[in-house]
Amino acid sequence: MSYGFRDRLRRTDDRWRGGAVLAAVLVVAPFILGGFQTSLLTETLIFVLFATAFNLLYGYTGLLSFGHAMFIAVSGYTVAKTVGVLAPLLGFGDIFGGVSPLATWALAIVMGVIVATIVAVFIGFLSVRLTEIYFALITLAFSMAIFVVFLQDTIGAILAGFGIGDGNWSNGSDGLSFIMGDVNLFGWEWRLVDITNPLAYYFLALIVVAVGMYLLWRIVRSPFGATCQAIRENPERAEALGINVSFHQWMTFILSGAFSGLAGALLIPLATNVNPESHAHWTSSAEPVIMTVIGGPYSFLGPALGALTYEYLRWIIRQFPLLEEYWQFSFGILLLIVVMYFDNGVAGGLFRLRDWLGEARTHYRRDGVGGVVSFLRATIVSLLRWAVNAVVGWVRAQVRRVVNVMRRESDLPG
Amino acid sequence: MAPQGQDASGESRTGVTGSLDRRGFLAAAGAGGATALAGCGGILGGNGEEEPIRIGGIYLLSGLAEQLGAGSAAAAEVAVDVINEEGGINGRDVEIEVRDHGDDPQGQIQSLVQEFGADVMIGLTSSGVTLNSGPTIESLGVPFTLTDIGTPYITEHDTDTYGDYYEEDGLAAGLPNLFRSNSMTAHMTYGIAQYTVDNYSDGLRIANAGPDYAYGQQCWEYYQAYLDGLGFDYEVVASEFPSLGASDMTPNISNIMANDPDVVFTSFWANDTVTFTSQGVEQGLFEEIEDAFDTIGADPVNFNTLGDTMPEGMHYSGWYWPGAYGTDADQNFIDTYSSAYEDDDEILAYPTFTGGSTWGAIHMYKQAIEAAGGTEPEGIIGEMEGLTFEDDPRGTITLDETSHQSDASVIIGESSHDADVPYEGAGQVNIEEYTIDRQEALDLLEESGLPPGM
Numbered sequence: 001m002s003y004g005f006r007d008r009l010r011r012t013d014d015r016w017r018g019g020a021v022l023a024a025v026l027v028v029a030p031f032i033l034g035g036f037q038t039s040l041l042t043e044t045l046i047f048v049l050f051a052t053a054f055n056l057l058y059g060y061t062g063l064l065s066f067g068h069a070m071f072i073a074v075s076g077y078t079v080a081k082t083v084g085v086l087a088p089l090l091g092f093g094d095i096f097g098g099v100s101p102l103a104t105w106a107l108a109i110v111m112g113v114i115v116a117t118i119v120a121v122f123i124g125f126l127s128v129r130l131t132e133i134y135f136a137l138i139t140l141a142f143s144m145a146i147f148v149v150f151l152q153d154t155i156g157a158i159l160a161g162f163g164i165g166d167g168n169w170s171n172g173s174d175g176l177s178f179i180m181g182d183v184n185l186f187g188w189e190w191r192l193v194d195i196t197n198p199l200a201y202y203f204l205a206l207i208v209v210a211v212g213m214y215l216l217w218r219i220v221r222s223p224f225g226a227t228c229q230a231i232r233e234n235p236e237r238a239e240a241l242g243i244n245v246s247f248h249q250w251m252t253f254i255l256s257g258a259f260s261g262l263a264g265a266l267l268i269p270l271a272t273n274v275n276p277e278s279h280a281h282w283t284s285s286a287e288p289v290i291m292t293v294i295g296g297p298y299s300f301l302g303p304a305l306g307a308l309t310y311e312y313l314r315w316i317i318r319q320f321p322l323l324e325e326y327w328q329f330s331f332g333i334l335l336l337i338v339v340m341y342f343d344n345g346v347a348g349g350l351f352r353l354r355d356w357l358g359e360a361r362t363h364y365r366r367d368g369v370g371g372v373v374s375f376l377r378a379t380i381v382s383l384l385r386w387a388v389n390a391v392v393g394w395v396r397a398q399v400r401r402v403v404n405v406m407r408r409e410s411d412l413p414g
Numbered sequence: 415m416a417p418q419g420q421d422a423s424g425e426s427r428t429g430v431t432g433s434l435d436r437r438g439f440l441a442a443a444g445a446g447g448a449t450a451l452a453g454c455g456g457i458l459g460g461n462g463e464e465e466p467i468r469i470g471g472i473y474l475l476s477g478l479a480e481q482l483g484a485g486s487a488a489a490a491e492v493a494v495d496v497i498n499e500e501g502g503i504n505g506r507d508v509e510i511e512v513r514d515h516g517d518d519p520q521g522q523i524q525s526l527v528q529e530f531g532a533d534v535m536i537g538l539t540s541s542g543v544t545l546n547s548g549p550t551i552e553s554l555g556v557p558f559t560l561t562d563i564g565t566p567y568i569t570e571h572d573t574d575t576y577g578d579y580y581e582e583d584g585l586a587a588g589l590p591n592l593f594r595s596n597s598m599t600a601h602m603t604y605g606i607a608q609y610t611v612d613n614y615s616d617g618l619r620i621a622n623a624g625p626d627y628a629y630g631q632q633c634w635e636y637y638q639a640y641l642d643g644l645g646f647d648y649e650v651v652a653s654e655f656p657s658l659g660a661s662d663m664t665p666n667i668s669n670i671m672a673n674d675p676d677v678v679f680t681s682f683w684a685n686d687t688v689t690f691t692s693q694g695v696e697q698g699l700f701e702e703i704e705d706a707f708d709t710i711g712a713d714p715v716n717f718n719t720l721g722d723t724m725p726e727g728m729h730y731s732g733w734y735w736p737g738a739y740g741t742d743a744d745q746n747f748i749d750t751y752s753s754a755y756e757d758d759d760e761i762l763a764y765p766t767f768t769g770g771s772t773w774g775a776i777h778m779y780k781q782a783i784e785a786a787g788g789t790e791p792e793g794i795i796g797e798m799e800g801l802t803f804e805d806d807p808r809g810t811i812t813l814d815e816t817s818h819q820s821d822a823s824v825i826i827g828e829s830s831h832d833a834d835v836p837y838e839g840a841g842q843v844n845i846e847e848y849t850i851d852r853q854e855a856l857d858l859l860e861e862s863g864l865p866p867g868m
Contacts, residue, residue: 036528173627272549
């Protein structure tokens with residue numbers, strides 16, 4: 001038996017067990033939660049996919065994209081046009097009858113992913129030639145260019161130039177709104193996206209997100225994923241090992257864009273509209289960044305935890321008008337705490353908690369409840385000591401700086 | 415039941431999307447509303463007869479339009495206080511919760527109905543958000559009254575003529591459970607166009623300036639369409655669209671001045687009105703033109719902010735101006751509002767230009783709920799269609815049975831520092847009211863293809 005096989009087997013068992021519990025919770029949850037909470041959970045699941053797709057590029061490959069909302073936007077506009085124009089043009093209503101909204105939805109998802117992938121191919125090709133802040137800036141620039149294309153309806157103007165349409169394609173700042181319609185399956189009638197009874201769309205989104213997350217998991221666990229991490233750690237060394245770094249980064253960018261497009265294709269029917277301000281602006285691109293940083297970019301589930309934290313913190317903040325008024329401030333503080341004091345976001349915090357609980361269990365086995373209490377006390381004392389040292393250190397540094405400045409000024413001639 | 419893909423007449427529908435017709439909606443509204451309430455019933459303990467009647471409000475309470483939204487929220491809250499002091503609605507207390515649009519207005523609307531348990535809703539501040547929220551508002555099923563919204567599309571129900579906004583890139587976005595208590599763009603621009611025709615001669619050189627988004631563009635389209643419909647001969651010498659919330663409009667103002675207009679038509683609101691006016695004064699714009707119009711610029715908050723800067727003799731307009739109607743109801747509203755906020759640091763103790771429509775909306779709900787005998791959405795909607803409210807500050811107001819649009823007038827006044835206002839700044843004098851009905855609007859807008867929305 002190879003070294004560590006038992007451990008790996010146990011970890012695999014734990015993973016499957018955890019996955020089964022999570023699946024059971026997600027299947028049961030909508031039957032317990034009300035309409036609003038189920039809609040919120042649906043949105044959260046979609047953001048889990050979006051943030052994880054983003055992290056394929058950031059956490060795994062070391063490229064910080066600040067323009068990932070562009071994939072949500074192009075996919076969203078494609079979905080809206082598929083629902084409003086393409087499916088009726090193809091006669092989906094006549095071909096599929098009562099299930100035409102479902103067929104349209106499936107087509108919209110495929111089209112959304114295809115268009116997002118095509119966009120990723122071109123933008124990725126140009127962007128991966130740069131790294132670090134320059135990569136962040138070029139993705140930001142591309143995403144804002146796409147924002148302007150939709151805001152000023154450049155596509156409509158171009159089409160009108162060729163004599164197609166009346167110049168209105170993206171409907172400017174108002175964007176495109178649509179309703180997915182009612183499904184009639186063997187006499188059972190229900191609205192595909194219904195916020196008063198969101199079960200149907202919840203389960204559809206859950207299935208697609210689960211498949212998407214599984215595929216992403218396979219990707220990061222494959223040799224391709226290992227190469228991504230090698231590039232993240234040391235691109236020069238990876239290049240020296242014979243890896244075509246730019247090509248690999250390009251492929252990662254395309255995959256990340258495709259899965260982000262998938263998230264967009266799920267999100268827009270739920271929102272029932274797509275518009276530049278909400279879905280293409282740079283502030284929307286900040287969301288997966290914040291989710292990933294909060295959750296932890298160096299573990300697969302980090303962005304998922306970040307998305308969960310982000311969405312539910314936002315929900316809590318919305319309950320309080322004062323907090324809502326300054327919600328960016330509240331989030332800024334949270335982000336500061338996570339960046340400064342957590343090794344790897346919420347995921348890192350949870351791993352540390354798991355390790356601490358393991359140690360506490362050891363103390364319990366050895367010394368009973370008293371052992372756990374003294375271990376807890378020691379932990380609190382060490383945390384307080386660390387906090388006090390941090391504050392004292394900071395104050396000393398400031399005082400030293402002021403003294404140095406005063407000393408320099410007193411040394412000046414005259 | 416008609417099979418999917420066909421309408422009731424048996425004709426094939428090409429679209430796969432489907433909005434409900436009115437009858438279908440009313441049948442579903444009860445079920446949808448009941449489902450929504452049942453969904454949160456476990457949390458809230460239901461909203462039975464002993465529970466207060468809940469009103470949800472959603473306005474922009476942060477950023478560019480904070481003061482506008484805050485003024486509407488203030489009017490709604492004071493209206494609720496008055497109703498509660500007078501015994502509530504059907505003996506039940508009224509509770510109101512007003513939230514910010516925030517970054518997820520549809521989520522806020524859903525939360526107010528499904529979590530707060532709102533029986534009826536008021537809002538919103540942005541036309542774009544309103545149009546985008548249509549499917550959400552329709553799905554939730556509870557009555558929703560707009561108090562601040564300009565776009566005529568949202569109360570246009572004639573999908574045969576104008577196309578369905580949510581299905582076929584049309585302009586008719588009317589919803590079965592949505593009403594509007596304020597007059598709107600198709601009223602405002604008519605008033606300004608009529609004023610232009612009444613006061614200026616043919617050959618007028620007109621410049622346009624408005625925020626660079628749908629509202630600014632729509633106002634300009636409607637104004638020109640009405641001028642054309644009225645047979646007025648004019649020349650457009652410049653058209654400027656600075657971005658919404660722009661801090662520097664001097665290049666736009668310079669361009670306007672370079673083209674030597676006689677009058678300037680603008681559609682700025684809130685801070686944009688202040689920016690355009692103050693920078694226009696600095697550049698000498700108002701000394702070179704005969705007149706300036708602003709669709710919804712006549713707001714005490716704007717004039718208070720501008721102070722001495724506001725030039726006199728300009729004709730800004732609005733949906734409501736305190737004291738313009740000579741009604742007891744208006745005086746009562748002004749007195750109540752002023753006394754409620756006299757010690758408030760953030761709210762000007764004088765109603766804003768959305769005050770009348772918001773105060774009216776709350777009282778219309780009271781009248782409709784009392785007539786319906788409860789808070790079932792179907793009953794309230796039925797009562798609101800064609801409802802006449804006699805004690806509105808703006809006079810007697812009726813909600814059209816078909817479009818759900820109120821027949822409220824628009825006011826155009828002359829800016830003056832001699833006006834009787836309780837703040838340091840200009841007010842409105844020589845105020846004129848303008849009204850228009852659907853048939854007149856249809857006739858005037860016929861060539862443009864724009865919907866009247868009334």
